[in-house]
Amino acid sequence: MEKGSKELKVSAIKNGTVLDHIPADQLFKVITILGLKDCPNQITFGMNLDSKRLGKKAIIKVADRLFEEKEINKIALVAPDAKINVIKDFEVVEKKVLRVPEQIVGIVKCANPKCITNHQPITTKFETEFEDGVLKLHCHYCEKNTSSENIKIITEN
Amino acid sequence: MPKSLISIHDFTKEEMLHVLSIAQEFEKNKVQPILRDKVIATLFFEPSTRTRLSFETASNRLGARVIGFSDAGNTSVSKGETLKDTIKMVSNYVDLIVMRHPLEGAARYASEVASVPVINAGDGANQHPSQTMLDLYTINQTQGRLTDIKINMVGDLKYGRTVHSLLQAMSHFEPDFTFTAPDELMMPQEYKDFLNAKGIPYRETRELEGNINDCDILYMTRVQQERFTDPMEYEKVKNTYNLTASMLAGAKENMKILHPLPRVTEIAQDVDDTPHAYYFKQAENGVYVRMAIIAYLLGYK
Numbered sequence: 078m079e080k081g082s083k084e085l086k087v088s089a090i091k092n093g094t095v096l097d098h099i100p101a102d103q104l105f106k107v108i109t110i111l112g113l114k115d116c117p118n119q120i121t122f123g124m125n126l127d128s129k130r131l132g133k134k135a136i137i138k139v140a141d142r143l144f145e146e147k148e149i150n151k152i153a154l155v156a157p158d159a160k161i162n163v164i165k166d167f168e169v170v171e172k173k174v175l176r177v178p179e180q181i182v183g184i185v186k187c188a189n190p191k192c193i194t195n196h197q198p199i200t201t202k203f204e205t206e207f208e209d210g211v212l213k214l215h216c217h218y219c220e221k222n223t224s225s226e227n228i229k230i231i232t233e234n
Numbered sequence: 235m236p237k238s239l240i241s242i243h244d245f246t247k248e249e250m251l252h253v254l255s256i257a258q259e260f261e262k263n264k265v266q267p268i269l270r271d272k273v274i275a276t277l278f279f280e281p282s283t284r285t286r287l288s289f290e291t292a293s294n295r296l297g298a299r300v301i302g303f304s305d306a307g308n309t310s311v312s313k314g315e316t317l318k319d320t321i322k323m324v325s326n327y328v329d330l331i332v333m334r335h336p337l338e339g340a341a342r343y344a345s346e347v348a349s350v351p352v353i354n355a356g357d358g359a360n361q362h363p364s365q366t367m368l369d370l371y372t373i374n375q376t377q378g379r380l381t382d383i384k385i386n387m388v389g390d391l392k393y394g395r396t397v398h399s400l401l402q403a404m405s406h407f408e409p410d411f412t413f414t415a416p417d418e419l420m421m422p423q424e425y426k427d428f429l430n431a432k433g434i435p436y437r438e439t440r441e442l443e444g445n446i447n448d449c450d451i452l453y454m455t456r457v458q459q460e461r462f463t464d465p466m467e468y469e470k471v472k473n474t475y476n477l478t479a480s481m482l483a484g485a486k487e488n489m490k491i492l493h494p495l496p497r498v499t500e501i502a503q504d505v506d507d508t509p510h511a512y513y514f515k516q517a518e519n520g521v522y523v524r525m526a527i528i529a530y531l532l533g534y535k
């Protein structure tokens with residue numbers, strides 16, 4: 078059972094996945110990346126909850142669903158410090174650590190306006206790189222970098 | 235997927251040296267119609283007469299036939315056909331595609347949908363690897379080696395893709411760089427980081443005079459208006475450098491001046507008559523190097 082009055086602002090789930098410590102302003106990007114819009118499960122969102130570390134944080138609880146590592150790691154692009162807790166019978170049975178995937182296919186738009194992927198129906202592809210601790214996406218096509226503050230999530234298709 | 239040449243990174247050091255040695259063979263013996271039964275497409279989605287003529291000459295010298303277009307204006311592309319459809323169709327007709335496109339990454343994408351090798355003849359401000367290969371060829375030809383060369387790169391080092399690719403290709407050969415540029419057009423940090431990581435020395439200067447006498451290669455570039463988004467920035471820097479014959483009095487005997495052409499005001503006409511001018515021969519070398527790239531990608535050499 079989750080403890081602390083802070084956590085109780087969002088109702089507990091019996092089984093499923095809790096995504097905690099999402100920066101409040103990244104909540105909708107996380108929803109898009111995980112495709113939760115089309116998810117039939119019971120989902121609770123909490124936004125602008127107080128957080129010592131983040132100031133304002135968001136939380137997502139998805140009942141009766143486990144995410145594959147490959148799937149969940151994608152949210153490291155916008156919420157690298159998110160905590161992923163797997164819940165069984167109201168207990169945290171597993172804590173998953175996010176790892177930025179080496180390759181990102183789709184999801185993100187290339188920030189270079191002259192990149193072919195912004196003009197033709199082409200799935201984007203990036204290699205992830207860290208430069209002085211800052212995440213950069215290296216476009217497989219135009220070979221330019223998209224830095225983490227410029228990450229735009231593709232919402233269509 | 236057949237082997238393509240999209241970016242200079244697609245070739246290992248060994249492949250570069252191999253292609254350069256094939257080019258030497260072609261320069262010695264220009265008539266080698268080994269591709270008599272082949273068809274090569276030159277698809278120029280944006281015009282570039284110089285590059286297209288060089289590739290078409292190379293193809294013809296190898297005995298291949300050439301089809302294509304020099305401008306996307308009158309083609310199905312202007313009717314909204316996707317790049318994928320154009321490439322799929324053409325790759326069923328020909329044995330190799332040479333393409334130039336205004337958008338960056340277009341050639342990489344084409345190489346992924348094509349069933350034949352693709353040579354990138356320029357994708358926006360991104361890559362133009364055959365230019366880099368002919369630069370390497372010319373440096374080797376004029377200096378008798380590629381290792382331990384002092385290169386002074388002059389002009390637009392910010393937007394100039396030729397200098398970026400040449401810098402990366404030369405990094406295999408222990409070079410020593412000088413970067414001569416106005417403040418607005420200095421070598422971007424990512425390339426300096428690249429050199430730092432490889433321990434390759436470089437220095438930066440604004441002055442051309444005073445940095446001519448100790449280099450082996452003076453690599454001049456044009457400030458290209460089309461790369462600027464701000465016209466004011468272009469006006470400020472377009473005439474920064476003007477190399478004249480009198481400035482070459484103290485240059486090393488082996489020093490050669492290269493330029494990807496076309497030049498505007500950065501090299502005065504009187505430089506052409508000095509023994510240091512090498513840019514026209516450099517352009518000629520482009521044909522042999524492109525013959526070598528085509529023959530290599532088609533598995534003939």
Ligand SMILES: [Zn+2]
Pocket residue numbers: 187188189192193194216217218219220221339
């Ligand atoms: Zn791109």
